[in-house]
Amino acid sequence: MHAAPTPDMNDMLPVRRRRITPAVEALVLAIALAIAVATYFVLTGGASNTRVISPPLVALLLVANLVSGTTLMMLIGRRIARRRAVQSQIGGNGQLHVQLVALFSLVAAVPLVLVNIFASLLFQYGVEFWYSDRARGMLENSTALLQINYNQELDRISAEASAMRVDLAGYLRDYPITSETFARGLVFQLSKRNMSETAIFVKGDPVPIAFVNPYERRLDRVVTPGMIRKIDSGTPSVVIQAKDRAALLMPFKYGKGAYLYVARVFDPSVVEQWKRGEQLVADYRDMESRSRALQLRFNSALLVISLLIVALAVWIALAVADRLVRPLGELVGAARRVADGDLSTRVPDPRTLDEVGTLANAFNRMTGRLQEQNRALVTANDQLDSRRALIEAVMAGVSAGVIASGEDGTIRIANNSASELIGTGIDSVVGQPLALIAPELADLVASGQREAIVQVVRGGETRTL
Incomplete structure (x- = not known):
């Protein structure tokens, strides 16, 4: 029986993320819809549809819709970023796209939320004052005085x-x-x-x-x-x-x-003042009847403009990420071709001298040096092969036995005469350990002597070398 290999945690993370992300997106979508429905019932309900709504309540509804909408746009941008990353040469999960989308969205959303809160409250408290009982009473009293006169x-x-x-x-x-x-x-x-x-x-x-x-x-x-x-x-x-x-x-x-x-x-x-006072009261009452609609229209405009700005920020983040990833994708593709053995690969000359352009120039110089070194190595190997062939041809015609070994004791060169004198019975001793083929010669090499008489016994026959 063989034990099953334990899965690596790094291999399990992407699968777990793929399972969690759709659930998070569905949850955010459900929350956004619930907030929108709750906002509708709050704004359309109540005893009077002409009275101004409490400014803190409207500001709370505005921020809730803005936060949920911004989060939903960020998740949509994240999904688009991952899809683009899969289609690019780099592949992967598109973390750069995702991080840029999150960064741009937060940079755009946080000031927008603060600005919307202050703008909404300032506008609504002003509207609430002008449509309050006190302001209405002042206007009606002044008009009443004119009418009394x-x-x-x-x-x-x-x-x-x-x-x-x-x-x-x-x-x-x-x-x-x-x-x-x-x-x-x-x-x-x-x-x-x-x-x-x-x-x-x-x-x-x-x-x-x-x-x-x-x-x-x-x-x-x-x-x-x-x-x-x-x-x-x-x-x-x-x-x-x-x-x-x-x-x-x-x-x-x-x-x-x-x-x-x-x-x-x-x-x-x-x-004219008397008539203007009467007209002013009539206009005020008409505006008072439309005060709630004016309040909702202003806050709706704030929400729509804010969401459009966040959407623009997400789009800019995706565009910037594409611009940054494009040269990196070219570098990754070129590196893969180099790994496959194509040392003539070059990335296009960069248009700008930024960090990515510097990296592209360094990559082109590296592949150029590798190509030159590879060409030099090929030439050296060809020369070594030629020399080896020459040496083997020379040693094949020599009656004396010649053996060359490396520092690790492995036989590098051996002619036919050496094989016959040692009596190994092996067709090719090249690549075999010298201690295995001829222990006597291995001891001689280990002793450091330049000349010696060695006796080799093979098949009951003693040979003196």
Whole structure:
């Protein structure tokens, strides 16, 4: 029975790695998908989809997706690197590719994670402040103040118009509406009440029967049938708002269907501020309804850009590894051809004088020297073979026995006469130990004597040499 050889641990490592790597890749993929699904449910859930999400929570989700995505890209780059290594001349597991992919990915991912955390938190805390209850309350309070002032002005106009209506009704009891005295009273009331323009209309006639029109604008279009219908239906007064004035239309006691129109002209900038405040509140509420979408859009852009940068880093790592491995692959292929005996192998001249270029030049010089030395050795061997053949031809014709041995006692040269004199009975004694073929001669060589008489006994016959 023979014991089975114990497997080497170095031979077992690649197999174990091939078994573990797919499991790790599947685990990372599952984690990335789980984080993505959890992020979706967190962002789409909740009581309100219009409120801003907590900045730490969004930053945590962003970092989790970025780390899992970066790890997945690194594993994909690792798999691509190993596949390229198998297809290259070097072969192996592509450790250089894998190390460069890991290094470039880490160099790109670590700053990106930190930058994303700070950018996300800074942006979100700013958004959270502007969409907070405090900011909304400040804006609404300022707009409410403008509206209160405007409403107070309308109330004052209404009060002044009501008092003016009573005074004008008193004038009509003493003076007709077409008299100059009533006209002066109308101007007086307008100035006393701090009003800008006034007019008295009768139903069915768009042209007023009495008016004060310092701005010389058309008054036949001021009162509309809709306003008249509101007054006739019992509405005490109708407010008329224009871009530069506020007016009031109310019933007036003069015959059947008379109406008093009173207006006050404002500074256009004041009216514009009132309207701008209302528009600002409307725009703010519209932006508030889109605040969550803006927050998610910003963080999604951060995540996508970061993953693209990591993917670019992995691609650059693979390209750099290919550029470094290509000349090394040429060197490995050339070294293998040299090992097979092709000493004329050369690698292409390097384009750059870096470390790899220096190695390529050194390899070419080495193979050149080896080729020269091999050529010299071949020439020397040819000369030795020629000399050996000459010596053997000379010794074959000599009647004396000639034996030459090396320092290890092995017979190097022996002619036929020596074999016959020693009586070995072996066709070729070359390469045999001298002590085995002729112990007597081996003792003579060991004694260091230059001349001696040696007796050799072979087959019962004694020979004196």
